[in-house]
Each structure stands twice: as C-alpha cells, then as structure tokens.
Amino acid sequence: MSSPVIALFMGPPGSGKGTLSERCMKELGWYQLSTGNLLRKHISEQTDLGKQIDFIIKSGKLVSDELINAMVKQWLLDLRQKNPQGIILDGYPRTRAQAKALSELLRDVFGDIPLRAVRLCIDDQVAVDRMTSRLVCQNKECQAVYSLMTNSSMRPKDPTKCDKCGSPIGKRKDDEVAVIKDRIDTYNKHEKHLLDFYDEIGLPVIECNAQQSVGNLFSEFKTLMNIH
C-alpha cells in the first residue's frame, strides 16, 4: 500500500487491539493512538485531567466524548507533520458521537485519506480470560502488554519485569472481574450504534478473527487491508 490510511481498531476490551497495533507499528512503521493508554498516562502523571478521570476509568465507564474528541484532534493535528503511512486509532471512536466528530475532523484536516474500520471479533468469555491473565508494564511511556496464559507467546521472561524496559509489570486497575464485565457490556452497547453509523456513511467494516495467534491475526489483517 503506498497511500496513507487511517485504521479505526474496534473490538471489545481484551480483543487484542493494542497487540495488533504493536505489530503494525513495528513492522509497517505505522503510528498508533490508544486513547486508553493516553488516559492512563494522565492518571499516572496526576495531571488535572488524570485526577478527574481516575475514578471513571477504574469503574469501567466511558470518559466524556468532548474530552476524548479534543484529545484525538490535537494528536492528529500534531501527527500531520510526520507524514504517516498508516495511523491507527485504537479504542476510538467508541460512541456514535465520537465517530461523527471524527469523520468531520478527518474531512476538514486530512481531506480524502482512506479510512478503514477494523473489527476484532472475539467471544466475550475468551476476552474475559485474556484480561484476567493480562499484565501491563507500569511505565506509562511503555505500557507493554503480557499474558500469563500457559502457551501464550506474550508471556514475560520474568513475571515481575517488563522484557522491553525492565520496569515492574502488574494488573491494570480495571482488569478486575466485576469491572471487566461492565466494560464489555458498555462496549457492546455502543458497538451497535457505531456499526449503524459506519453503515450510514458507507464505511465498510473489515472483520478479523481475534481468537487466533497474534502472527496469524497480523497476516489476516494485512491480507484484508491489501498490504503486501
């Protein structure tokens, strides 16, 4: 693929959006904005915003559309100077209002850059199992993701330290069973509205099987996106 593209990664928590993004960044040189990672960075740095949203994130609810839209807009404006080949928005848009704001912003800022919605499909229970065995690097500049599942290719070499930066790894505060269920319910509630919106604007949704290995998922993704 030679022209740049914006890929909107959608899928329930635990579907592997961040892991697929990692592969795209490493092997295709793409840029990723994970709204979740950005929000967690604010919390760990105790910014004014971080203090406001700490409780919302811990309880698995969504942060306001206005706040998220403004964040994404700034990030996209800053990225324009880098001439990206590919841009991933991971976990954004999550609501119909966000999708509408994004499509208007892209029209105004990026002209006719191709847009793809990529949906990672996974059974709820598989996503729950993944999240209960997930560990994340506590260094907010890194936030590498690991799994304690037996046979996972994402197991850390040392279950206490990040393979990449050596910082401690641990559970995300919202990866507790009760919160996980609420996060999946919230995702499912909004997904239908998002899919309806994409249908209305004529944006096809590319569906990938997120229950396969990361390598196979990445291959399927490249094939469906026509990337060689």
Ligand code: AMP
């Ligand atoms: P994630 O890392 O994508 O699972 O996001 C973690 C949490 O950050 C979510 O449960 C929400 O509280 C918040 N969040 C992330 N992205 C968004 C978004 N697009 N809209 C609203 N809240 C978000």
